[in-house]
Amino acid sequence: MFESKETVTDATEKNAAVVNVELELMVRDFFADAVKVLGLPKSVGEIYGSLFISKEPLSLDDLVERLGMSKGSGSQGLKMLRTLGAVSEVEGIEGRKVFYEADVELKSLVGGFIREEIRPHLSSAKVKIGRMEASNLNGDEHYAERINKLDNWRKRSGLLLPILQKILGK
Amino acid sequence: MFESKETVTDATEKNAAVVNVELELMVRDFFADAVKVLGLPKSVGEIYGSLFISKEPLSLDDLVERLGMSKGSGSQGLKMLRTLGAVSEVEGIEGRKVFYEADVELKSLVGGFIREEIRPHLSSAKVKIGRMEASNLNGDEHYAERINKLDNWRKRSGLLLPILQKILGK
DNA sequence: TTATTTGTTCATTTTTATTTGAACAATGTT
DNA sequence: AACATTGTTCAAATAAAAATGAACAAATAA
Numbered sequence: 127m128f129e130s131k132e133t134v135t136d137a138t139e140k141n142a143a144v145v146n147v148e149l150e151l152m153v154r155d156f157f158a159d160a161v162k163v164l165g166l167p168k169s170v171g172e173i174y175g176s177l178f179i180s181k182e183p184l185s186l187d188d189l190v191e192r193l194g195m196s197k198g199s200g201s202q203g204l205k206m207l208r209t210l211g212a213v214s215e216v217e218g219i220e221g222r223k224v225f226y227e228a229d230v231e232l233k234s235l236v237g238g239f240i241r242e243e244i245r246p247h248l249s250s251a252k253v254k255i256g257r258m259e260a261s262n263l264n265g266d267e268h269y270a271e272r273i274n275k276l277d278n279w280r281k282r283s284g285l286l287l288p289i290l291q292k293i294l295g296k
Numbered sequence: 297m298f299e300s301k302e303t304v305t306d307a308t309e310k311n312a313a314v315v316n317v318e319l320e321l322m323v324r325d326f327f328a329d330a331v332k333v334l335g336l337p338k339s340v341g342e343i344y345g346s347l348f349i350s351k352e353p354l355s356l357d358d359l360v361e362r363l364g365m366s367k368g369s370g371s372q373g374l375k376m377l378r379t380l381g382a383v384s385e386v387e388g389i390e391g392r393k394v395f396y397e398a399d400v401e402l403k404s405l406v407g408g409f410i411r412e413e414i415r416p417h418l419s420s421a422k423v424k425i426g427r428m429e430a431s432n433l434n435g436d437e438h439y440a441e442r443i444n445k446l447d448n449w450r451k452r453s454g455l456l457l458p459i460l461q462k463i464l465g466k
Numbered sequence: 467t468t469a470t471t472t473g474t475t476c477a478t479t480t481t482t483a484t485t486t487g488a489a490c491a492a493t494g495t496t
Numbered sequence: 497a498a499c500a501t502t503g504t505t506c507a508a509a510t511a512a513a514a515a516t517g518a519a520c521a522a523a524t525a526a
Binding site: 156258 | 314316318319322323326330332333335348349351400402417421424425427428431432436438439442445446448449452453455456459460463464
């Protein structure tokens with residue numbers, strides 16, 4: 127008996143691509159889970175995972191078809207990934223349809239996540255801590271100590287980010 | 297006109313505690329928001345925030361009353377915080393009611409989070425990546441390269457954790 | 467023993483987050 | 497022009513996560 131988990135999708139002379147469907151599925155699901163840790167929707171992980179493992183750039187329509195998701199979700203997911211700098215448009219492909227590929231450098235992924243998701247939180251934390259200090263007008267010691275601790279956490283987190291990028295970035 | 301944002305709750309001779317209600321609310325809300333970044337429920341943040349800023353240890357009943365949440369939520373929230381090592385029972389208080397206080401050392405908070413939330417994910421990632429390698433039996437180059445990249449990310453994240461603890465831990 | 471206090475568990479309800487799909491805009495094609 | 501293709505937006509539907517509250521257990525007090 128002949129067993130195969132592989133399929134030839136594009137079998138023109140020039141451009142034969144053997145696709146391991148099983149593997150591509152595993153990778154897609156891997157990212158679907160992974161992004162949830164970061165607080166992003168599953169669909170975003172599925173899209174990124176598909177692009178990460180794909181041998182070719184994919185269009186919105188390709189993704190929507192493969193993932194069986196609505197065009198709306200696909201469009202929104204790609205938008206989020208573009209904002210994070212996790213995917214980019216591939217230049218020079220005929221027609222007006224846009225094709226995407228995954229940015230696979232951890233450096234830029236981490237950078238994008240820090241810029242879009244972490245920094246804004248640290249900024250708003252700074253403002254809020256300022257208000258706490260203002261509220262402790264009479265300088266109660268216990269409160270002052272706690273607010274100060276909080277502010278130290280914030281400062282240290284801020285210092286951490288560049289280091290994080292350095293370690294994770296290539 | 298007499299304006300005050302403060303209230304004396306415990307005005308016995310020995311143990312007068314002036315409580316800044318406004319400030320305590322700010323801190324509670326601060327943590328309610330903050331924990332969402334970590335993927336924990338708001339109620340957990342409210343509980344931790346209350347304990348973090350409180351001048352005294354609080355019991356489950358205290359928390360449930362202040363936060364206007366159900367006993368069920370309070371119990372579950374405290375359980376999670378105990379598991380993370382973010383709160384601890386205060387020894388030597390009369391009666392069978394248990395009182396809690398916040399662990400305010402960033403070091404142990406980060407440690408608990410890494411142990412409970414990060415490490416398990418990295419472990420399961422390792423297993424999954426192993427399966428991906430197994431699926432790429434015929435050694436397709438493109439796939440091998442991507443799987444390898446993924447595994448590098450995993451390894452680097454593992455290396456990062458102790459560094460993270462060192463920087464954030466006092 | 468019976469009642470009270472304290473706390474947990476978990477099925478149900480409520481809230482929040484995500485996805486869908488139809489309407490729309492923009493651009494290219496016939 | 498009329499039509500087809502591609503993609504976005506957003507109100508509504510759906511799915512997922514969290515909170516509730518009643519039932520229960522354990523421990524103490526009366």
